[in-house]
Amino acid sequence: MGCPFNVPQDPGKRKFFGTLGLIAAAVPLATIAPWAKILGEDTDIAPMTEGNSNIEPFVSAHQNGIARSMQTNTSFATFDLTTTRREDVVKLLRVWTDAAQRLTNGQQVQSIDQATSSDDYGDSGKSSKSNESSDSDDTLGLSPSRLTITFGFGPGLFLKDGIDRYGLAHQRPEALIDMPRFIGDKIVAGFDGGDLSVQACADDPQVTFHVIRELSRLAYGIAELRWAQNGFVPKFGPMETPRNLMGFKDGTINPSIKDPEAMAKFIWVGDEGPAWMSGGSYMVVRKIRMALEHWDRMKLSFQEQTVGRYKLSGAPLSGKNEKDPLDLDAKDADGNPLIPENSHVALGAPANNDGAQILRRGYSYDNNLSFTAERWPPWHQGMEFDAGLLFMCYQRDPRTGFVKIYERMSKFDMMNQFVTHIGSGLFACPPGVKQGEFIGQRLFS
Amino acid sequence: MGCPFNVPQDPGKRKFFGTLGLIAAAVPLATIAPWAKILGEDTDIAPMTEGNSNIEPFVSAHQNGIARSMQTNTSFATFDLTTTRREDVVKLLRVWTDAAQRLTNGQQVQSIDQATSSDDYGDSGKSSKSNESSDSDDTLGLSPSRLTITFGFGPGLFLKDGIDRYGLAHQRPEALIDMPRFIGDKIVAGFDGGDLSVQACADDPQVTFHVIRELSRLAYGIAELRWAQNGFVPKFGPMETPRNLMGFKDGTINPSIKDPEAMAKFIWVGDEGPAWMSGGSYMVVRKIRMALEHWDRMKLSFQEQTVGRYKLSGAPLSGKNEKDPLDLDAKDADGNPLIPENSHVALGAPANNDGAQILRRGYSYDNNLSFTAERWPPWHQGMEFDAGLLFMCYQRDPRTGFVKIYERMSKFDMMNQFVTHIGSGLFACPPGVKQGEFIGQRLFS
Numbered sequence: 001m002g003c004p005f006n007v008p009q010d011p012g013k014r015k016f017f018g019t020l021g022l023i024a025a026a027v028p029l030a031t032i033a034p035w036a037k038i039l040g041e042d043t044d045i046a047p048m049t050e051g052n053s054n055i056e057p058f059v060s061a062h063q064n065g066i067a068r069s070m071q072t073n074t075s076f077a078t079f080d081l082t083t084t085r086r087e088d089v090v091k092l093l094r095v096w097t098d099a100a101q102r103l104t105n106g107q108q109v110q111s112i113d114q115a116t117s118s119d120d121y122g123d124s125g126k127s128s129k130s131n132e133s134s135d136s137d138d139t140l141g142l143s144p145s146r147l148t149i150t151f152g153f154g155p156g157l158f159l160k161d162g163i164d165r166y167g168l169a170h171q172r173p174e175a176l177i178d179m180p181r182f183i184g185d186k187i188v189a190g191f192d193g194g195d196l197s198v199q200a201c202a203d204d205p206q207v208t209f210h211v212i213r214e215l216s217r218l219a220y221g222i223a224e225l226r227w228a229q230n231g232f233v234p235k236f237g238p239m240e241t242p243r244n245l246m247g248f249k250d251g252t253i254n255p256s257i258k259d260p261e262a263m264a265k266f267i268w269v270g271d272e273g274p275a276w277m278s279g280g281s282y283m284v285v286r287k288i289r290m291a292l293e294h295w296d297r298m299k300l301s302f303q304e305q306t307v308g309r310y311k312l313s314g315a316p317l318s319g320k321n322e323k324d325p326l327d328l329d330a331k332d333a334d335g336n337p338l339i340p341e342n343s344h345v346a347l348g349a350p351a352n353n354d355g356a357q358i359l360r361r362g363y364s365y366d367n368n369l370s371f372t373a374e375r376w377p378p379w380h381q382g383m384e385f386d387a388g389l390l391f392m393c394y395q396r397d398p399r400t401g402f403v404k405i406y407e408r409m410s411k412f413d414m415m416n417q418f419v420t421h422i423g424s425g426l427f428a429c430p431p432g433v434k435q436g437e438f439i440g441q442r443l444f445s
Numbered sequence: 446m447g448c449p450f451n452v453p454q455d456p457g458k459r460k461f462f463g464t465l466g467l468i469a470a471a472v473p474l475a476t477i478a479p480w481a482k483i484l485g486e487d488t489d490i491a492p493m494t495e496g497n498s499n500i501e502p503f504v505s506a507h508q509n510g511i512a513r514s515m516q517t518n519t520s521f522a523t524f525d526l527t528t529t530r531r532e533d534v535v536k537l538l539r540v541w542t543d544a545a546q547r548l549t550n551g552q553q554v555q556s557i558d559q560a561t562s563s564d565d566y567g568d569s570g571k572s573s574k575s576n577e578s579s580d581s582d583d584t585l586g587l588s589p590s591r592l593t594i595t596f597g598f599g600p601g602l603f604l605k606d607g608i609d610r611y612g613l614a615h616q617r618p619e620a621l622i623d624m625p626r627f628i629g630d631k632i633v634a635g636f637d638g639g640d641l642s643v644q645a646c647a648d649d650p651q652v653t654f655h656v657i658r659e660l661s662r663l664a665y666g667i668a669e670l671r672w673a674q675n676g677f678v679p680k681f682g683p684m685e686t687p688r689n690l691m692g693f694k695d696g697t698i699n700p701s702i703k704d705p706e707a708m709a710k711f712i713w714v715g716d717e718g719p720a721w722m723s724g725g726s727y728m729v730v731r732k733i734r735m736a737l738e739h740w741d742r743m744k745l746s747f748q749e750q751t752v753g754r755y756k757l758s759g760a761p762l763s764g765k766n767e768k769d770p771l772d773l774d775a776k777d778a779d780g781n782p783l784i785p786e787n788s789h790v791a792l793g794a795p796a797n798n799d800g801a802q803i804l805r806r807g808y809s810y811d812n813n814l815s816f817t818a819e820r821w822p823p824w825h826q827g828m829e830f831d832a833g834l835l836f837m838c839y840q841r842d843p844r845t846g847f848v849k850i851y852e853r854m855s856k857f858d859m860m861n862q863f864v865t866h867i868g869s870g871l872f873a874c875p876p877g878v879k880q881g882e883f884i885g886q887r888l889f890s
Contacts, residue, residue, distance in 0.1 A: 137692030
């Protein structure tokens with residue numbers, strides 16, 4: 001064929017420059033889209049009314065995605081800071097805060113000064129601000145969907161490769177430890193850490209993805225995406241605990257988000273310092289792959305012994321109802337504990353961890369299939385589900401929270417036969433912002 | 446550490462066999478879960494009432510996931526048949542049909558005879574049927590969520606590597622062609638074809654994933670998962686066209702699923718044969734990665750010229766409202782076409798394709814990030830969004846449908862600068878089943 005585009009090795013590049021000339025000629029100035037004019041005045045396509053129950057205000061004492069009823073979807077991403085300048089970090093947190101306020105309010109992000117303008121793409125140079133696409137627009141007309149956006153600071157913001165890039169090393173909280181390596185950890189290179197984290201949660205996956213997409217654009221030249229994972233929970237009623245992919249209810253023993261005392265004791269940072277973290281919380285994230293094919297081959301009773309709960313009701317094996325307290329001393333007629341000592345709930349129970357409590361806010365993930373060579377009979381080698389749990393939890397101090405609990409769990413939990421931790425992160429989530437503040441402002445002032 | 450489980454290379458295997466003995470001792474027979482008893486009689490946890498608007502009956506003249514208002518989520522998977530026996534294929538289609546009826550009805554799948562029983566796992570051998578986990582249970586208590594399940598047969602069912610494995614070669618429809626390689630195709634190895642396809646669509650991602658998970662278990666020993674991709678569209682009203690990740694409404698020019706004449710003419714196979722496909726349809730699937738970072742850097746007007754529609758309204762550049770017909774002859778004062786000839790909608794228009802129409806039913810996908818070396822300025826090398834469109838369309842004949850349309854589009858569409866086709870498949874979707882039939886039964890009788 002004589003077609004000049006018949007270059008399968010790199011059709012994009014060749015066609016790109018080839019067609020731009022055509023376009024420049026073909027676009028009369030009069031074809032500015034009608035809504036570009038609307039947006040030009042910085043009004044919004046879908047301004048939301050006060051009191052819209054689908055809006056979770058970003059301005060709040062605590063960040064708004066922590067002590068919050070779970071939405072059905074999450075998009076989580078971490079970023080590496082590439083800038084060497086402290087003022088860039090401040091600038092980024094300012095524009096992110098502004099964008100987060102707008103996005104949670106159901107608005108588009110504002111027009112932005114991009115490091116790379118459209119002119120770099122062979123444009124005619126006649127661009128007018130109002131004619132630029134300042135938002136990916138894929139959420140136009142959608143509900144705010146109870147969107148929350150939660151920011152976190154990783155250890156690398158304070159010290160990276162031994163270098164105090166932004167003069168913040170002395171502000172690093174003791175609680176923001178380098179995560180220990182646990183027994184059984186198989187953290188995939190590149191799927192840990194990050195200098196900054198963003199978690200968007202909403203009742204629509206397009207709304208959460210949109211957040212990561214817009215915030216990453218706002219970070220051009222300052223920070224780059226490092227790793228990301230989206231997740232979901234099924235639709236469930238307000239009083240229900242959603243089931244994870246193992247088929248069990250997940251999150252039953254959470255402290256109540258409606259209990260300010262429990263939140264103050266276990267979740268929010270108090271006077272222990274540093275001051276900039278007061279009212280904040282520490283987020284642990286673990287990407288946990290599940291061997292679903294194997295789990296599904298197990299007997300129901302074995303699954304229940306592994307978890308320590310009944311599958312249907314979610315009740316502990318020592319009780320009848322989901323919310324019944326664990327009775328770790330209860331024994332059957334033969335003197336065996338009803339809840340096995342190496343079951344998941346026994347090892348995670350506050351009573352076995354000096355009273356430790358964490359706020360679990362995990363999402364299932366489904367990354368389709370990947371090639372897997374099984375470790376057990378029937379020794380299958382082939383495509384298996386690349387799925388599991390994007391475990392996320394919040395706590396006042398990870399040393400007395402997740403690390404405390406998981407230290408023993410990583411060694412003895414029967415569930416470890418079916419799960420592998422392949423991603424990890426720890427982030428200091430500063431308190432919420434007042435109007436006019438930017439996220440983490442007290443750290444920089 | 447002296448801990449015997451401190452073997453990070455293979456903790457699962459060692460602990461697995463180590464703990465099973467413990468379990469066998471610790472499980473008294475009385476701890477059968479309460480709902481195992483319920484399920485023992487093959488009653489269902491959540492039997493659905495007749496007329497439940499969240500149920501799309503599987504028994505239907507046409508398969509129920511084609512001419513159907515889109516649900517918000519899909520899980521799509523293809524399978525390779527590994528069996529050499531025709532009766533295994535029939536058996537699989539029978540159990541899949543039975544499972545599909547139950548699942549779309551909001552029920553659990555039935556207890557199954559697995560090729561590999563639990564006893565292979567070192568079990569004590571005392572298993573009773575009622576104590577086995579016959580469903581992954583992660584959808585317990587969830588709504589059927591308008592679940593539809595659509596099955597398809599790929600060319601490999603009829604002839605694979607020149608071998609007619611199941612005596613079906615003479616039944617292969619002429620329309621079930623080997624998909625041509627189009628200009629610009631970058632199909633990733635392993636992400637094309639498949640002997641069988643399953644598409645689950647529902648308003649809950651846990652419900653659709655559950656289908657693939659259960660059907661793949663039912664296929665053990667007969668067929669194996671080949672590739673899979675999940676997808677979503679945002680929540681949208683019944684009269685609205687959802688936006689894809691490019692921010693444009695996608696599917697506007699679909700023939701109306703409420704127009705039986707259009708469906709009969711363009712979507713359903715008629716008398717042209719083979720007889721077993723009468724009332725069926727052909728599904729083309731294309732996994733299309735979008736260069737979202739680049740698309741988002743383009744000016745709004747350039748995006749609109751590329752698509753041929755206004756972004757906000759979805760109206761063609763020759764009109765005012767979304768549903769306005771394309772006026773491909775309309776010109777501006779300078780004599781340039783309002784809808785560029787190499788725009789996406791112009792190339793896809795029936796008027797430019799001998800009247801061809803297809804029923805688009807695509808879903809956005811978000812596979813998080815992957816390392817990407819960009820082909821354009823700013824020549825970024827790093828993590829970019831691994832996201833795009835799981836394009837799916839149905840048609841009476843792909844030769845006069847998708848292939849006809851995409852042949853020119855693959856060469857000239859301006860949008861090709863931003864999209865790459867990385868997965869592909871063509872499947873013959875037989876008609877729906879009557880009560881008691883299995884899917885595709887007429888092919889085997």
